[in-house]
Amino acid sequence: MTYKAGGPLPEIVKAPVTKVQFVMYAGASGDFNPIHTDDEAARERGLSGVIAHGMLSMAFLGQLAESAFEAGSVRKLEVNFRGMISPGDVITLRGHVAEILDVDGRPLARCEIEAVNGKGDVVTKGTVEAWMG
Amino acid sequence: MPLDPAVLEREFPEFEFIPERGKIREFALALGLEDPVHFDVEAARAAGFDDLLAPPTFTRQFWHENEENDPMVHLGYDPKRRLHGEQEFEYHKPLVAGMALRGRNVIASTREKEGRRGGKMTFVVIETRFTDENGELVQVARRTLIETAAPPKEAEKE
Numbered sequence: 001m002t003y004k005a006g007g008p009l010p011e012i013v014k015a016p017v018t019k020v021q022f023v024m025y026a027g028a029s030g031d032f033n034p035i036h037t038d039d040e041a042a043r044e045r046g047l048s049g050v051i052a053h054g055m056l057s058m059a060f061l062g063q064l065a066e067s068a069f070e071a072g073s074v075r076k077l078e079v080n081f082r083g084m085i086s087p088g089d090v091i092t093l094r095g096h097v098a099e100i101l102d103v104d105g106r107p108l109a110r111c112e113i114e115a116v117n118g119k120g121d122v123v124t125k126g127t128v129e130a131w132m133g
Numbered sequence: 134m135p136l137d138p139a140v141l142e143r144e145f146p147e148f149e150f151i152p153e154r155g156k157i158r159e160f161a162l163a164l165g166l167e168d169p170v171h172f173d174v175e176a177a178r179a180a181g182f183d184d185l186l187a188p189p190t191f192t193r194q195f196w197h198e199n200e201e202n203d204p205m206v207h208l209g210y211d212p213k214r215r216l217h218g219e220q221e222f223e224y225h226k227p228l229v230a231g232m233a234l235r236g237r238n239v240i241a242s243t244r245e246k247e248g249r250r251g252g253k254m255t256f257v258v259i260e261t262r263f264t265d266e267n268g269e270l271v272q273v274a275r276r277t278l279i280e281t282a283a284p285p286k287e288a289e290k291e
Contacts, residue, residue: 014165015165021163024159025164027159027163028159028160028162028194029163029193029196030193030194030195031196054220055190055193055217055220056163058190059164059188059189059190060164062188063164063166063188065189066168066188066189067168071170071186072170072180072182072186072227074189075224076221076222076223076224077221077222078219078220078221078275079221080218081217081219
């Protein structure tokens with residue numbers, strides 16, 4: 001796929017995240033930290049209830065990268081974790097092309113990307129680099 | 134607690150990582166993915182992959198395998214003050230079901246920083262390199278773990 005520097009990536013609005021999804025992700029990823037699956041354990045840590053795994057939000061940004069470009073064309077994905085996701089949150093994945101680099105004649109798009117919750121807070125932010133051809 | 138210096142000297146042995154079709158489908162399903170390259174072998178092959186393509190953050194799945202091998206558990210961090218601050222993946226070759234990968238963990242860097250509310254924050258970057266049967270690099274993962282100066286709850290009371 002071809003983009004111009006400054007242009008947006010097609011936005012993805014995820015279905016509201018659920019506690020069941022956190023359990024599925026715990027099993028799929030192997031991260032059984034109970035703050036993601038057990039409300040009582042989450043409250044003991046000072047949270048109001050379970051929160052999503054940070055890596056789930058990164059995986060969502062991986063989906064943004066794979067749908068904006070072709071599956072398998074991502075060269076690099078990096079994020080930092082800033083906020084928490086709670087059950088019921090609707091996560092929007094968005095980004096734009098920061099620049100297009102020429103790597104040995106091959107166009108590589110470097111994009112700024114973020115996952116935003118329903119309140120408009122950026123929960124996870126980073127960059128993706130993907131081959132455009 | 135400061136970082137246990139012994140962990141910096143420690144060698145973490147190479148380990149096996151074999152992405153399975155069922156595990157790739159399970160991972161893709163948990164994320165709500167729909168692209169058939171993660172579910173349907175024929176579709177993956179039609180798209181030019183040898184088998185089901187693992188989603189970009191799939192190798193996170195190995196962290197829980199073989200815990201002795203995970204530098205994270207040997208850092209001496211207080212779990213209540215441990216944060217996963219940043220994560221990075223670098224892709225060199227498509228990671229598909231059935232590959233026989235070898236992984237190796239190293240502590241790539243450490244640094245300390247003064248916390249905003251006083252006390253030291255410790256940053257550790259764990260790097261994992263995955264190579265295929267031919268010894269070629271497939272993927273590099275970098276995980277930045279932070280031990281904050283105080284547990285978040287206490288920090289908020291200050």
